[in-house]
Amino acid sequence: MDDHRLDQPGDLDHEAFRTEAHRMVDWIADYFAGGARELPVLSRVRPGEVAGRLPAIMPATGEPLEHIWRDFEDIVLPGVTHWNHPGFMAYFGITGSAPGVLGELLSAALNVNGMLWRTCPSATELELVVLGWLRTALGLPDSFFGFLTDTASISSLIALAAAREAAGIDVRQKGMAGRPELPPLVVYASDQAHSSIAKACLTLGFGLDGYRAVPHDAEYRMDVDALKTKIREDRARGRRPLAVVATVGTTSTTSVDPVARLADVCEAEGLWLHVDAAYAGSAATCPEHAWCLDGCDRASSFVFNPHKWLFTPIDASALYTRHPEVFRRAFSLIPEYLTTPVTGQVIDLMDYGVQLGRRFRALKLWWVLRSFGLDGLRARIRGHVAMAREFAGWVDQQSDLERLAPVPFSVVCFRARPEGLPEGEALDRFQLELLERVNASGEIYLSHTRLDPGIALRVAIGNLRTTPGDLERCRQLISEGMTCLNSR
Numbered sequence: 029m030d031d032h033r034l035d036q037p038g039d040l041d042h043e044a045f046r047t048e049a050h051r052m053v054d055w056i057a058d059y060f061a062g063g064a065r066e067l068p069v070l071s072r073v074r075p076g077e078v079a080g081r082l083p084a085i086m087p088a089t090g091e092p093l094e095h096i097w098r099d100f101e102d103i104v105l106p107g108v109t110h111w112n113h114p115g116f117m118a119y120f121g122i123t124g125s126a127p128g129v130l131g132e133l134l135s136a137a138l139n140v141n142g143m144l145w146r147t148c149p150s151a152t153e154l155e156l157v158v159l160g161w162l163r164t165a166l167g168l169p170d171s172f173f174g175f176l177t178d179t180a181s182i183s184s185l186i187a188l189a190a191a192r193e194a195a196g197i198d199v200r201q202k203g204m205a206g207r208p209e210l211p212p213l214v215v216y217a218s219d220q221a222h223s224s225i226a227k228a229c230l231t232l233g234f235g236l237d238g239y240r241a242v243p244h245d246a247e248y249r250m251d252v253d254a255l256k257t258k259i260r261e262d263r264a265r266g267r268r269p270l271a272v273v274a275t276v277g278t279t280s281t282t283s284v285d286p287v288a289r290l291a292d293v294c295e296a297e298g299l300w301l302h303v304d305a306a307y308a309g310s311a312a313t314c315p316e317h318a319w320c321l322d323g324c325d326r327a328s329s330f331v332f333n334p335h336k337w338l339f340t341p342i343d344a345s346a347l348y349t350r351h352p353e354v355f356r357r358a359f360s361l362i363p364e365y366l367t368t369p370v371t372g373q374v375i376d377l378m379d380y381g382v383q384l385g386r387r388f389r390a391l392k393l394w395w396v397l398r399s400f401g402l403d404g405l406r407a408r409i410r411g412h413v414a415m416a417r418e419f420a421g422w423v424d425q426q427s428d429l430e431r432l433a434p435v436p437f438s439v440v441c442f443r444a445r446p447e448g449l450p451e452g453e454a455l456d457r458f459q460l461e462l463l464e465r466v467n468a469s470g471e472i473y474l475s476h477t478r479l480d481p482g483i484a485l486r487v488a489i490g491n492l493r494t495t496p497g498d499l500e501r502c503r504q505l506i507s508e509g510m511t512c513l514n515s516r
């Protein structure tokens with residue numbers, strides 16, 4: 029039997045591909061044109077329902093694409109929570125813009141692995157150029173070297189590994205175990221920092237004991253005096269402070285840590301300063317929001333996610349550093365089979381992190397940045413901030429709602445204050461019930477968090493297709509939900 033025959037089931041010949049691709053692009057165009065809005069934003073499937081409708085073993089013979097399409101629509105689609113739905117306001121806004129989808133499509137077709145410059149010179153060079161564009165757009169120093177990873181979690185992990193390398197304790201060679209001379213290492217972040225920072229600590233061998241959650245001030249920013257105290261206490265106990273992670277745009281309230289003051293502390297104490305601007309970094313493309321990166325020019329490393337608020341399909345995280353040589357020292361390891369005639373003369377991006385294989389992510393980002401232009405990006409971000417401020421204004425006017433944090437960007441945290449319900453568990457439960465009512469609508473999807481007074485609801489705006497009308501519907505659903513809950 030000839031296994032190499034092209035008419036074996038499986039791959040498509042180019043004419044069939046053309047037809048199928050047109051069908052798929054038509055589906056996507058309809059989805060963007062309004063199809064997404066017709067679907068429940070939050071999937072209604074029960075746990076196990078999707079898996080239960082799929083066969084436990086793979087098909088022995090290839091199936092017609094018709095059948096795959098049918099099952100996509102019947103089984104997979106109902107289990108999709110639509111992050112591209114205009115009513116998606118739950119987590120940081122993520123819209124896969126149309127240009128971003130096109131860039132992804134092309135990247136999948138080329139299927140290059142940009143591990144080395146030579147394995148795809150354009151993947152490396154486009155990445156460096158696009159990251160340079162973004163560096164300028166955010167007002168970061170020209171001396172920052174930038175590259176892409178998949179997520180902010182991984183960017184921060186890599187950055188803290190570089191911090192460990194910079195400490196000069198030769199973890200690269202000797203590891204950390206069985207070294208009594210090595211003091212426990214400590215990383216500091218505010219108690220509002222993203223969980224990925226603590227996860228990086230447990231991955232890198234600092235343990236959760238090596239992670240300090242520093243208290244926040246009245247506006248959910250890191251308390252610098254409390255940080256200094258913790259550093260002093262750790263040194264007194266024989267621990268070794270290693271790095272401070274500042275957050276620009278915290279996950280719950282989008283508060284901005286005082287980065288310049290944290291940079292002072294890091295410089296005085298000899299610590300690595302990593303800035304996690306995963307969500308809010310994009311806002312700095314607008315001159316009126318550029319303040320949020322004050323002091324970031326003094327960071328050792330800095331991350332923001334184009335896949336959060338720069339209309340790029342997940343995944344794309346931009347990691348910058350003033351110390352690319354430290355990243356190389358931490359990670360470069362070149363076996364014979366990965367050497368090329370230009371090794372050492374070019375940038376091989378595999379040298380800056382854990383992974384070898386690298387997707388051609390810069391292509392979709394390039395497509396997005398060129399298609400929107402800086403003005404287009406700014407206009408969308410400004411629109412989102414304006415909608416958030418208007419929503420916050422409405423919250424402030426309601427006697428039975430209470431805003432729980434400032435609104436520097438496009439997220440509003442608030443809670444219901446029904447008459448006669450005191451602070452405490454019952455009030456928290458009321459918020460969660462209200463949340464479930466709004467989310468059950470299928471029109472709007474919100475999330476929640478815990479802030480100082482208790483449970484808060486979050487309205488996070490960041491979708492390209494969210495309109496003031498969607499915010500109006502959100503307000504109606506909240507009001508209706510409260511009326512129902514109050515009349516029980």
Ligand SMILES: Cc1ncc(COP(=O)(O)O)c(C=O)c1O
Nearest residue numbers: 179180181222277278279304306
């Ligand atoms: C401040 C902050 N940092 C990091 C992350 C993690 O991002 P990623 O999903 O890209 O790892 C988030 C996610 O929302 C975040 O809000």
